[in-house]
Amino acid sequence: MRGETNRVTVDDVTATDTTLRATVTTSGRVGRFVTDEPFVADYGVDVTAVPESLLVIPVLAHVCPVAWATGATVAVDRVDAAFLDSLRHVGQRLCEMYPSFMQGGRIVCGETVDGSHDPGERAGSALLFTGGVDSTATYVRHESEQPDLISVRGWVMRERDRWQRNREFFADFAAERGLDAHFVESNMLSFLATPLLQAHFQRYLDGAWYSSVGHGLGLLGLCAPLTAAADIGRLYIAATHTEAWTRPWGSHPTIDDHVRWSGTAATHDGYESTRQEKIETIADYVDSHSREITLRTCVHADGPRNCSHCEKCYRTIVGLLLAGLDPNDHGYDYDAATVAAIRDTFESGEKHLSAQKRYHWETLQDAAREVEAIEAPGGAELLGWLRDADFGASVEQSARPLGQRLLQATARQVPTSVYATLYPVYRRLAAGR
Numbered sequence: 001m002r003g004e005t006n007r008v009t010v011d012d013v014t015a016t017d018t019t020l021r022a023t024v025t026t027s028g029r030v031g032r033f034v035t036d037e038p039f040v041a042d043y044g045v046d047v048t049a050v051p052e053s054l055l056v057i058p059v060l061a062h063v064c065p066v067a068w069a070t071g072a073t074v075a076v077d078r079v080d081a082a083f084l085d086s087l088r089h090v091g092q093r094l095c096e097m098y099p100s101f102m103q104g105g106r107i108v109c110g111e112t113v114d115g116s117h118d119p120g121e122r123a124g125s126a127l128l129f130t131g132g133v134d135s136t137a138t139y140v141r142h143e144s145e146q147p148d149l150i151s152v153r154g155w156v157m158r159e160r161d162r163w164q165r166n167r168e169f170f171a172d173f174a175a176e177r178g179l180d181a182h183f184v185e186s187n188m189l190s191f192l193a194t195p196l197l198q199a200h201f202q203r204y205l206d207g208a209w210y211s212s213v214g215h216g217l218g219l220l221g222l223c224a225p226l227t228a229a230a231d232i233g234r235l236y237i238a239a240t241h242t243e244a245w246t247r248p249w250g251s252h253p254t255i256d257d258h259v260r261w262s263g264t265a266a267t268h269d270g271y272e273s274t275r276q277e278k279i280e281t282i283a284d285y286v287d288s289h290s291r292e293i294t295l296r297t298c299v300h301a302d303g304p305r306n307c308s309h310c311e312k313c314y315r316t317i318v319g320l321l322l323a324g325l326d327p328n329d330h331g332y333d334y335d336a337a338t339v340a341a342i343r344d345t346f347e348s349g350e351k352h353l354s355a356q357k358r359y360h361w362e363t364l365q366d367a368a369r370e371v372e373a374i375e376a377p378g379g380a381e382l383l384g385w386l387r388d389a390d391f392g393a394s395v396e397q398s399a400r401p402l403g404q405r406l407l408q409a410t411a412r413q414v415p416t417s418v419y420a421t422l423y424p425v426y427r428r429l430a431a432g433r
Contacts, residue, residue, distance in 0.1 A: 006030055006072040008063050013056045015047045020225055022059040030072035033193045033200075034063060041186040047225040053080040053113035054224050057261060060087065061221020062188050064107070065214045068094055069201065071103035078111040082119050083224070083261040090217050090255050097248035098213070101204050115262020122233030122263040126150050126182070128219055131169060131296030133316060134238035137278035138269045140285045148232060149174050150223055153185040165304060169296055182226055188218065206247050206355050216251030220259045220266045227264040235264055239271040245359055274363040276319050283323040294331040308333040311353070314342045315360055318386065321374050322367050336378035343385055358391045365389065 006028030013022045022039040039059040047055070056079055067074045068091050087107055095102040126148035129135045139147065151170045153163050167183055174181035189210060197209040205212040220237060227235060237256050241249060256268035270278060286293055297316050298306035306313050308327075317327045317334050327334040346353070368386040373379065 006070060007075060008034065008067050008072055009075040010056060010059055010063075010077070013052055013059065015050060015055055015225070018043050018045055018047060020047060020055055020058060022056065024059065024063060026072075028070075028072060030067055030070040033066045033070065033197050035191060035193050037187060037191050039187065039191045041184060041188070041222060041225070043226045043229065044183050045226065045229045047229050050225045050228045051113070051115075053078050053115070054083075054228050054261060057083050057224035058186070058188075058222045061217045061224075062192060062214065064091065065094060065217065066192060066197065067105045068102050069098075069197075069213070071105050073106045073108055075108045076110070078113055079109050080224075080261045081112040081114050083221075083259075084109060084112055086217075086259045086261070089258045093252075093254050093258075094213065097252075098204060101201060113262075117233075117263035119260035119263065120233050120265035122227065122231050124148060124230065124232045125234040125236065126223075126227070126230070126232045127236035127269070128152065128223070128238070129170065129173075131166075131173065131294075133275055133278050133282070133295060133297060133319070134240060134270065136293060136295060137273070137281045138236050138238040140281055141269065142236065143177075143285075145234075146179060147234075147236065148180045148182055148230060150182045150184060150226065152219060152222065153183065154188045154222075162302070165301075166296070169294075169304070173294075180230075182230065184222060184226065186222060188222065206249075211250055212248065213250045216255045216268075217259060218250075220256060224261055224264070228262075231263075233264055235266045236269045237266060238269055239273075241356075241359070242271060242274055244274075244363075245356070247355060249356075275315075275360055276322065276363050276367045279316075279319040279323045279325075283320075283325050286325065292329055296331060305333065306331050308338070309341060311345060311357060314338075314345060315357075315364065318342065318364050318382065319367075321376055321379065321382065322364065322371055324375075326376065334376070336381075339378035339382045339385070342382070346389065346391070353391075361389075361391045365391070 007026065008030055009025050011023045011025055013020070020041045020043070024034060024039070026034050039062065041058055056076055060074065060076060060079065064074055064087055084107065091104055095104050125142065125145045127135060127138050127142065127150065129139065129149040129151055149170060151166065171181050194209060201209055210218065216237065220235060223235060226232070237251060240251060251268065253268040253271050256266050259266040273281065282293055295316060296306065298310060298313050300307045300310050308317070313332060317332050317338065320327045320330055365386055368383055371383065374383050
């Protein structure tokens, strides 16, 4: 039977104080994409009273998309009944999004548990918070609920100093507004063989594996034990796109709005608003509350402010200017020379500009055509360029670095053990270390 020799089994799930630990075994093709590490998540609050049917959700939320991509069976002793229904829906939706490689697969469960609360019944609300445009706009929209803020550390596990700076930023943001902040740390991306997933499936995706496939279900599911421990009934995840973005993406209303478990239901928030409209929502909030908001959008920043020279920083700087805000007041460094640097990013073709980035820049372009002037140094030059720029051409002339493309091609051919040895060396060389 298909999947029986291609299998992921969740063997054991335990909670000790604030930490969840789960072990899995694999057989068949799926095993190439799951490491030997246990899945670990720390929630900063005691999760020992959380039932096993909810404790197992984080690991299932991460292995299931991998199983569906390889046609594998997932086996688990017990799971929350509402979440099992969510998995079936999300699995079907991902297969519809990615028919070129998503195969689906069975979920074999020894016991389904009907929880003591209906999904969404718990009292509080929370939002996954990064300090970026999307999640900050979601906070502004739901400020009256006084939602808890949940920050996840899963991307920079080896960069403790950077995480500490981010944590201080999130804690300050919450304290200034009388909110509770939760910090979740997980090895979710090293538990999965993420470089191999990227190498094998990049040709089908517009972005990385986790963003294109796994992060809606994964991030929401990661929070399940915390929602039970902290009495959170509504869990918001901010939208990245609007319906104008027609390419598949791992977080989407047809995925996130169907993720639920006993006591908690997720909501994909802000899908009706472009990124620029969200910046304008933030600008209105700043104006009406006479309170500045510092944004944190940059994954490259080594200090308290954003780096101000990566593509995402440029995109946010332009959005703030179009909304009548001074980027220097919101975590960025801007002067007239920034305009030339932004233009060079596109005209040189040196940086890989994905279709998703084109989408975001074209929404900025639409906004620029409605703005009469930018009252900032270099504003007239920026506005003139932005209105006429051909972002489609910029995408077509850019490409991922040759070394990255060669590495991914190699990974599809060599044994897993060989690639696992080569990949860290490549990463060190690429980073100049």
